[in-house]
Amino acid sequence: xxxxxxxxxxxxxxxxxxxxxxxxxxxxxxxxxxxxxxxxxxxxxxxxxxxxxxxxxxxxxxxxxxxxxxxxxxxxxxxxxxxxxxxxxxxxxxxxxxxxxxxxxxxxxxxxxxxxxxxxxxxxxxxxxxxxxxxxxxxxxxxxxxxxxxxxxxxxxxxxxxxxxxxxxxxxxxxxxxxxxxxxxxxxxxxxxxxxxxxxxxxxxxxxxxxxxxxxxxxxxxxxxxxxxxxxxxxxxxxxxxxxxxxxxxxxxxxxxxxxxxxxxxxxxxxxxxxxxxxxxxxxxxxxxxxxxxxxxxxxxxxxxxxxxxxxxxxxxxxxxxxxxxxxxxxxxxxxxxxxxxxxxxxxxxxxxxxxxxxxxxxxxxxxxxxxxxxxxxxxxxxxxxxxxxxxxxxxxxxxxxxxxxxxxxxxxxxxxxxxxxxxxxxxxxxxxxxxxxxxxxxxxxxxxxxxxxxxxxxxxxxxxxxxxxxxxxxxxxxxxxxxxxxxxxxxxxxxxxxxxxxxxxxxxxxxxxxxxxxxxxxxxxxxxxxxxxxxxxxxxxxxxxxxxxxxxxxxxxxxxxxxxxxxxxxxxxxxxxxxxxxxxxxxxxxxxxxxxxxxxxxxxxxxxxxxxxxxxxxxxxxxxxxxxxxxxxxxxxxxxxxxxxxxxxxxxxxxxxxxxxxxxxxxxxxxxxxxxxxxxxxxxxxxxxxxxxxxxxxxxxxxxxxxxxxxxxxxxxxxxxxxxxxxxxx
Ligand code: ADP
Ligand code: ZN
Numbered sequence: 160x161x162x163x164x165x166x167x168x169x170x171x172x173x174x175x176x177x178x179x180x181x182x183x184x185x186x187x188x189x190x191x192x193x194x195x196x197x198x199x200x201x202x203x204x205x206x207x208x209x210x211x212x213x214x215x216x217x218x219x220x221x222x223x224x225x226x227x228x229x230x231x232x233x234x235x236x237x238x239x240x241x242x243x244x245x246x247x248x249x250x251x252x253x254x255x256x257x258x259x260x261x262x263x264x265x266x267x268x269x270x271x272x273x274x275x276x277x278x279x280x281x282x283x284x285x286x287x288x289x290x291x292x293x294x295x296x297x298x299x300x301x302x303x304x305x306x307x308x309x310x311x312x313x314x315x316x317x318x319x320x321x322x323x324x325x326x327x328x329x330x331x332x333x334x335x336x337x338x339x340x341x342x343x344x345x346x347x348x349x350x351x352x353x354x355x356x357x358x359x360x361x362x363x364x365x366x367x368x369x370x371x372x373x374x375x376x377x378x379x380x381x382x383x384x385x386x387x388x389x390x391x392x393x394x395x396x397x398x399x400x401x402x403x404x405x406x407x408x409x410x411x412x413x414x415x416x417x418x419x420x421x422x423x424x425x426x427x428x429x430x431x432x433x434x435x436x437x438x439x440x441x442x443x444x445x446x447x448x449x450x451x452x453x454x455x456x457x458x459x460x461x462x463x464x465x466x467x468x469x470x471x472x473x474x475x476x477x478x479x480x481x482x483x484x485x486x487x488x489x490x491x492x493x494x495x496x497x498x499x500x501x502x503x504x505x506x507x508x509x510x511x512x513x514x515x516x517x518x519x520x521x522x523x524x525x526x527x528x529x530x531x532x533x534x535x536x537x538x539x540x541x542x543x544x545x546x547x548x549x550x551x552x553x554x555x556x557x558x559x560x561x562x563x564x565x566x567x568x569x570x571x572x573x574x575x576x577x578x579x580x581x582x583x584x585x586x587x588x589x590x591x592x593x594x595x596x597x598x599x600x601x602x603x604x605x606x607x608x609x610x611x612x613x614x615x616x617x618x619x620x621x622x623x624x625x626x627x628x629x630x631x632x633x634x635x636x637x638x639x640x641x642x643x644x645x646x647x648x649x650x651x652x653x654x655x656x657x658x659x660x661x662x663x664x665x666x667x668x669x670x671x672x673x674x675x676x677x678x679x680x681x682x683x684x685x686x687x688x689x690x691x692x693x694x695x696x697x698x699x700x701x702x703x704x705x706x707x708x709x710x711x712x713x714x715x716x717x718x719x720x721x722x723x724x725x726x727x728x729x730x731x732x733x734x735x736x737x738x739x740x741x742x743x744x745x746x747x748x749x750x751x752x753x754x755x756x757x758x759x760x761x762x763x764x765x766x767x768x769x770x771x772x773x774x775x776x777x778x779x780x781x782x783x784x785x786x787x788x789x790x791x792x793x794x795x796x797x798x799x800x801x802x803x804x805x806x807x808x809x810x811x812x813x814x815x816x817x818x819x820x821x822x823x824x825x826x827x828x829x830x831x832x833x834x835x836x837x838x839x840x841x842x843x844x845x846x847x848x849x850x851x852x853x854x855x856x857x858x859x860x861x862x863x864x865x866x867x868x869x870x871x872x873x874x875x876x877x878x879x880x881x882x883x884x885x886x887x888x889x890x
Pocket of ligand 1: 354355356357360383384385386387388389390391392
């Protein structure tokens, strides 16, 4: 290898492929040579596979047998920081490198030749015979100066058929050219904020700007109640980053939030940034991936997987709503995007902003420990204040079993309706009813593939398994005793709550917001915007509405079942409930009218409910931190969740017990192993699931020990083992 990481033709290179192999493969550099980090296509048996040149080959065998790289792909080589990020993220999450590489190569058409498209612009010739249609084409091109269009765009603009344009091309009046399909994104102009920042905001922005100017790593926990201007402050950091000529990434937890954010960026920077999430077309994804690598995208707004885009010069990563559970990827590679953002930034010398009204205990503890800088925005914008919060003690209310809105809450809703204000009824349960039960034999309709109940969705007219997605028609007869017409819904979902609301308030306009009621993110966004402007009097919603949407006319939030998140064995149940309640309550009174939040609960004296009502966050965090410290659980200890699964229930328990017996490598670092136990959901998609839990001290080298421990066992047949470092959920 010569300086600059270049391998001349014939040199031996080691290639990391996306195939599930546990080692690098040696090849010879192709004609013209290749760079370290180059994306390549290599032969593997009879196939051609994707890979990246990872270093010099090993050699030490018959070099005559080594096959050459087939070709170098048309993409910027993966730089050293990205290779090191993938390696370290793989080590942390115990993910094999090929799976890490797959995350970093999720661009459609990565192996395609440079893709071109045909465009049309004004040529130099004059038309042989002027027709109306021809004149319209020429006029259209004149109107737009030197701009070029695709055939379809031009024909549509001029209102002519494609053949008219083609005819003009023959005469040289219109010129036909090839241009690269993936165009750079419009340049963003990092101008000033339209607002005069408050002193608090100004100081926060200044802190972030100086971090960016220093071109070094640093993480800031930007905490502030909803409406305190966190977004405005981190946009200041984005502006500073773009001015410095570096790239910025903003991660959002919900696709539904991107549209609002894009509009805000456009208003501030004059154009829309690049987008990366599941709602983006293949063509746009491809463009985004390439432009990020070539420097043609200054700012990317995206979902967690945007962290694996090939940024050339990343200066800032914002993780908005950093506490949100959707940042944890729960299948495939199990990573937490918030933690990986910090890792990537520390490697490239970038700043991280973790923004939240209700930070995770992890981030709170990191700030306490001095690893993150904590900045507080305390005042809310304009006249709006945090809503008054009050518990409704459900033990004192008399409600029939098929109603969930207490008289106290109903009275408040009625008062808002009369005053022309909006109310939100929050219930974190999709569908019509969580349980369908037979009134004759008591049978509960379950999923055929999972140990989960089927949830009735009236809107879809089906039963749905929220675990595996399986659906079936609502049966006429009980699947167990065959009695006809005896199946009854038990408990409320948002759809059923919608019915109850409609019967209580027949004159009100009611909107149910639940992710499964919309065909697309765009449709959902459109409806939310309409509702926010007054398109509904009463909004019924799941956690979807807890995430950052603005409802200026909203003055009342009623939480139907505040106890819902307190149940279950989840270590973070209290934290989740606290965050969710605070956020939902934060929807009320965002504009100038004061808001109120009412929480229906059967446990008004529960510490979490009391902390929410008192609005005493510090007290909540301190109490929660003390409890976890005493228990030695995250973030004060380390945990890993092991899930074994197989269609064969015997095999899965046998392996679980063997793993619990032979704990050598874990015992040596002082880690404890709990289990095996049936997972809370003991069967998913026909696979039986068994869990083990590993607990270790904060300073113990957990990953290598886990790898050595798991490496002792052979996974026979269809057994699967997955390791989840820092598990977020326990299902
Ligand atoms: P957060 O992200 O904390 O919810 P935002 O940045 O979205 O807060 O700000 C909330 C609202 O207040 C937005 O409509 C924003 O335009 C407005 N705002 C923020 N800072 C200022 C300011 N300094 N002057 C006037 N309006 C502001
Ligand atoms: Zn199922």
